[in-house]
Amino acid sequence: MLDQPIGVIDSGVGGLTVAKEIMRQLPKENIIYLGDTKRCPYGPRDRKEVLSFTWEMTNYLLSRHHIKMLVIACNTATAIALEDISQAVGIPVIGVVQHGARAAIKVTENQRIGVIGTENTIRSGAYEKALLSLNGDLTVENVACPMFVPFVESGKFLDETADEIVRASLYPLRDSSIDTLILGCTHYPILKEPIQRYMGERVNIISSGDETAREVSTILSYNGLLNKSALSPEHQFFTTGDRERFKKIANDWFGYDVKNVNSITIEKTAVKEY
Structure with missing residues (x-):
């Protein structure tokens, strides 16, 4: 389980700022990033819609990639969905x-x-x-x-x-x-x-980003989940929108050619009423 990835989700490319800092502070950890660029921005959307979209990204990473921790690297999604998701899933979840x-x-x-x-x-x-x-x-x-x-x-x-x-x-x-x-x-x-x-x-x-990455490190250490493998980490990046545009922005932000970038479709998830 120690080498399972940390999942980072965002409404688009913004969460790359958080992912970059996690990679810097935790160089042994595997990161899976999912940006919902097709439906970005979340800011003007209805609360229920943001909650649904955030759950869809969460379920995708939980079911397909078996993440050991989830970082909701989107302030809008954090404000609306953090409490709901953190109470329902069996892994550590933090927002920003x-x-x-x-x-x-x-x-x-x-x-x-x-x-x-x-x-x-x-x-x-x-x-x-x-x-x-x-x-x-x-x-x-x-x-x-x-x-x-x-x-x-x-x-x-x-x-x-x-x-x-x-x-x-x-x-x-x-x-x-x-x-x-x-x-x-x-x-x-x-x-x-x-x-x-x-x-x-x-x-x-x-x-x-800096403070969030420090919190990720603290929580993983407290739960005995830090990756101690000597192998180089394998990061993966997913977007629901245009792959080439996402890759260009990621390259500009990270300052190197980002590998393993793919465009995906995520399934709709039913959300209960609150």
């Missing part, structure tokens, strides 16, 4: 919201934190709840950035239009007094450089 909140609290000096995310993530109040549960004296400013995910998924994030997209989305925070900004969507770290340029060096930019 709590870890981003902890990281922000560690670095803020003036106790004013901004959160940017998809419409669903901001509407859920998941980050604000997580932040205030840890420190009730914080001031939290939330801004939805619905243009970011489609822009990243288009693969155009390396061109000069990134600054225009960032400027149009973040202007409500430009003159705020926040000293820390949480990138409340795993797609957003791909735009970290233009975001930092726009917000200025005075603002700490927080991605949940």
Whole structure:
């Protein structure tokens, strides 16, 4: 069981930012990544639909690849589906919201934190709840950035239009007094450089990837599930959308030619009413 893979799921390519950090911190672990690029973005979708899609990805990895741990590397899916899935499956499941909140609290000096995310993530109040549960004296400013995910998924994030997209989305925070900004969507770290340029060096930019990877390591170690094999890990990448576009974005983000990339179809899963 120790060499069974860690499953990482996302609405598209954004979770690659988390997968990359897990690979860096846990170089012996096998990773299976599934991005639902065909149905991305999840941000504007109905809650029940996001829950259903997240379950479909989870069941695919559980039934086909026998993962030993699941990382929901999507803030929208974490906010909506984490509790439901973690209570129902027999393996450790973690999301990304709590870890981003902890990281922000560690670095803020003036106790004013901004959160940017998809419409669903901001509407859920998941980050604000997580932040205030840890420190009730914080001031939290939330801004939805619905243009970011489609822009990243288009693969155009390396061109000069990134600054225009960032400027149009973040202007409500430009003159705020926040000293820390949480990138409340795993797609957003791909735009970290233009975001930092726009917000200025005075603002700490927080991605949940580092903290999430540390939590993965801690949980695997606690449960005796760390892979101790001397063999090189075998990573696999699946997308429900266009393989070539996914591969190009993965190559750009990882900085090398990513192998084992395949396009798949996942089955619909019935979801009970809540």
